[in-house]
Amino acid sequence: MTERIVVVAGAVVRAGRLLAARRSAPPDLAGRWELPGGKVEPGESPERALVRELREELGVDTRVLERVPGEWPLKPGYVLVVWAARLLPGSAEPEPLQDHDALRWLTPEEIWDVDWLDQDVPAVKGALAWLDPGA
Numbered sequence: 001m002t003e004r005i006v007v008v009a010g011a012v013v014r015a016g017r018l019l020a021a022r023r024s025a026p027p028d029l030a031g032r033w034e035l036p037g038g039k040v041e042p043g044e045s046p047e048r049a050l051v052r053e054l055r056e057e058l059g060v061d062t063r064v065l066e067r068v069p070g071e072w073p074l075k076p077g078y079v080l081v082v083w084a085a086r087l088l089p090g091s092a093e094p095e096p097l098q099d100h101d102a103l104r105w106l107t108p109e110e111i112w113d114v115d116w117l118d119q120d121v122p123a124v125k126g127a128l129a130w131l132d133p134g135a
Contacts, residue, residue, distance in 0.1 A: 005078045008050040009037035009120070010085040011068055011127035012060075012094070017105035018124070018131055019094060020114055021057070024101040033114040035082060035123060036100065050083055058094040058103070060087055068126040072119050082123040084130040107131075 012019040012035075021036040023029040038053035040046050047064045054062050068082040087094075094103050104114065108131050116124055 003077065006040040006046055006049075007037060007074060007078055007080050008040055008046045008053065009035035009080060009082045009123060010050050010054050010062065010064075011035055011082055011123070011130055012054070012062065012085050012087065013127075013130045014087060014105065016131050017107055018111065018127060020104045020106050020116075021096065021100040022102040022104075022114075023099060023117070024096070025099055029117060031115070032117045033104075034117045034120045035127070037082075046081060047083065050085065054085065057096075057098045057100065059092050059097050060094050061091040062086060063088055065130075068123060068130075070122060070126055072122055074119055080119055080123060082127060084127060 020033045022033050036057050037050055040049040050064055051062055054060050062085040065084040072080040074080050096103055
């Protein structure tokens with residue numbers, strides 16, 4: 001049986017905006033946008049992995065809210081799962097520290113202005129419900 005590797009991504013929301021991160025590596029993904037995150041390590045819960053990955057990649061402290069329904073295949077053996085998340089009070093502002101060279105807070109009207117990675121498109125659609133400023 002092939003081991004399934006879970007990749008977690010964060011639909012980080014603030015004031016009705018979604019945080020998008022532009023990939024800087026690897027070369028085949030560079031220049032396209034994604035929901036930031038990374039691989040779940042052995043023995044780690046997906047929620048803890050997301051908090052860790054967002055701290056490593058963006059320098060932020062977050063609270064995981066709720067899983068966005070669905071999961072999306074990546075390369076063979078990998079699957080993407082997404083959680084809505086918010087910055088904790090007192091967290092630093094996100095910065096592109098690892099694997100990214102730009103960040104944008106997108107309003108619902110701007111969501112499709114960036115070139116999302118193909119596998120992130122359905123996840124972004126699922127995350128749109130979290131862009132209600134009162135959510």
